[in-house]
Amino acid sequence: MNGVLDMMDRIQILQQNLQSNEIDGALIVSAIDVYYYSGTRQNALLWVPASGDPYLLVKKSFSRAFQESFLANVEPLKSLKELQKYIGQAKKIGLTLDVLPAQTYFYYQKLLPECIFQDISTLVREQRSIKSSAELEIMRKSASILCQIFKEVPDFLRPGVREIDLAAEFEYRARKAGHEGLIRLRAFNQELHSGHVLAGKNAAFPSFFDGPVGGKGLSAPYPQGPSRDVVQLNVPIVFDFVCVYEGYMVDMTRIFCLGDLDNKLKQAFNAALEIQNTLVQNLKPGAVSGQLFDQACSIAEKYGLQDNFMGYKEEQARFVGHGVGLELDELPVIALGVKNALLANQTIALEPKFIFPELGVVGIENTYLVTEQGGEKLTALDDVIFYL
Numbered sequence: 001m002n003g004v005l006d007m008m009d010r011i012q013i014l015q016q017n018l019q020s021n022e023i024d025g026a027l028i029v030s031a032i033d034v035y036y037y038s039g040t041r042q043n044a045l046l047w048v049p050a051s052g053d054p055y056l057l058v059k060k061s062f063s064r065a066f067q068e069s070f071l072a073n074v075e076p077l078k079s080l081k082e083l084q085k086y087i088g089q090a091k092k093i094g095l096t097l098d099v100l101p102a103q104t105y106f107y108y109q110k111l112l113p114e115c116i117f118q119d120i121s122t123l124v125r126e127q128r129s130i131k132s133s134a135e136l137e138i139m140r141k142s143a144s145i146l147c148q149i150f151k152e153v154p155d156f157l158r159p160g161v162r163e164i165d166l167a168a169e170f171e172y173r174a175r176k177a178g179h180e181g182l183i184r185l186r187a188f189n190q191e192l193h194s195g196h197v198l199a200g201k202n203a204a205f206p207s208f209f210d211g212p213v214g215g216k217g218l219s220a221p222y223p224q225g226p227s228r229d230v231v232q233l234n235v236p237i238v239f240d241f242v243c244v245y246e247g248y249m250v251d252m253t254r255i256f257c258l259g260d261l262d263n264k265l266k267q268a269f270n271a272a273l274e275i276q277n278t279l280v281q282n283l284k285p286g287a288v289s290g291q292l293f294d295q296a297c298s299i300a301e302k303y304g305l306q307d308n309f310m311g312y313k314e315e316q317a318r319f320v321g322h323g324v325g326l327e328l329d330e331l332p333v334i335a336l337g338v339k340n341a342l343l344a345n346q347t348i349a350l351e352p353k354f355i356f357p358e359l360g361v362v363g364i365e366n367t368y369l370v371t372e373q374g375g376e377k378l379t380a381l382d383d384v385i386f387y388l
Contacts, residue, residue, distance in 0.1 A: 007070050011054055014124070015050055015051060018094060019050050023093070023118055023120065024090035024092045025048060025050055025093055025094070027048075027108075029045055029096060030100075032247075032326050032327060035247070036128055037054070038054075039068055040056070042058055042060065043059040043061075044065055049090065054071060056071050057075055058075070058077055062074075080107065080111060081111065084112065087112065090115070092116045093112070093118070094119070094123070096121045097117075097121055099186060126343075128330065129343065130343055130346060132345075135248060138245060138246045139325070143252075143379045145178050145243050146179075146243035146250055147380060149170060151381070152173060153386070154388055156169045157231075158258070159233060159258055160230055162228050162230050162231070163199055166197040166239075167194075170241060178245055183244065183249070183328055184327045185328050186327045186329050187210065187329050190210055190329070192224075192242070192328065195239070195242055196213065196238060196240045198213060198237070198238045198240075198360075199360070200359070200360045201235075202229060204359075204361055210317065212317045213355070231258065233258050234259035236255050238360075238361050239255075240253040249325065250347075251328065252367065252381070253351060254381065255269065255363070255385045256386045256387075257386070261362075266362075268303070268354040269354075269364075269385055271354065272352040272362065272363040273364060275300065276364050279352075279375070280368060282295070282374065283370045283375030284342065284371070285343055286341050288338075288340070289338035289340050290335065292320075293320055293338070296320045300354075305354055310352070310355075315355070319334055319336070320334050320351065320352055321348045323347060323348055324347050324348070324367055330347075334348065344372065346369075347378070348367070348368050349365055349367045350365065350368060351364070
């Protein structure tokens with residue numbers, strides 16, 4: 001990163017936003033938000049007053065947080081009861097209520113009875129959605145790693161191999177190349193491993209996961225992702241993976257096939273490409289997310305595939321793109337009814353996909369940067385079905 005200057009800019013922007021919303025200070029509690037503003041992901045709270053110096057209050061490990069953080073005030077926190085001396089006379093306090101456990105919230109209310117708490121989740125997430133040049137440099141490296149592993153798939157994809165074996169091979173290679181492994185999701189009760197390898201009808205298997213593709217999985221407690229089933233010939237094999245490098249993620253999907261595919265699947269893949277390419281041209285500052293989603297749906301309907309777009313009928317996901325960065329489900333979301341406009345330097349994974357219960361899944365996914373000229377592709381690999 002650009003070190004101290006990059007981090008200090010983040011604090012100053014947060015303070016400006018607090019002042020604009022007449023909030024006296026923010027208590028940052030989510031570990032990855034603490035990292036974003038302080039430079040360390042230790043077990044800590046970050047108090048950011050609307051003006052003045054922030055305090056990083058560390059539960060564990062203090063020695064590592066002191067070494068890693070650029071902040072001048074890094075202090076050990078032995079008990080939450082010590083918060084009052086840092087908050088001082090602040091009365092209106094911002095919290096990211098989207099990730100704060102209710103039990104902790106009620107404890108803060110009891111601990112600070114004179115304070116009024118206000119949700120600043122959107123404020124923090126919108127700031128984080130706009131990537132600095134330093135963040136983009138890291139994301140480009142993450143994309144480079146991921147693309148290289150996708151290029152290696154033909155080296156290990158062959159008949160008679162199980163989905164889980166293919167996923168393990170992909171993950172093994174990605175980890176050795178620098179992928180950090182942990183996929184952070186902000187949404188409650190959403191979980192994801194490094195990615196999915198799903199073949200044929202298994203890719204269309206319904207799942208709790210808030211996305212178009214879930215997979216059969218290995219068990220009822222973890223009912224998504226690759227199974228122990230052997231991949232078959234002449235079916236689409238979905239490789240949908242995330243790479244994390246220095247905390248930052250990119251997301252990507254490609255379709256492989258041992259043999260050939262049904263013409264219906266080929267036509268649907270072409271529809272996915274048309275959706276992607278149309279939206280990419282419009283990934284510009286000011287474009288309205290909901291309108292982009294409507295464009296995608298119109299193209300799916302033009303091909304007669306409206307019931308298969310982003311899921312099958314009642315299983316359909318109502319989005320076609322999501323922000324990526326330190327978390328996989330960042331802002332913005334290209335989704336039904338969303339009125340927010342895109343901002344320059346947001347990073348978005350576009351993933352138009354079509355699901356056929358009896359045939360499988362085809363589609364494409366790439367990570368893009370929002371620019372004045374449209375989406376800049378970070379995951380630079382050919383947008384084709386790879387026939388082997």
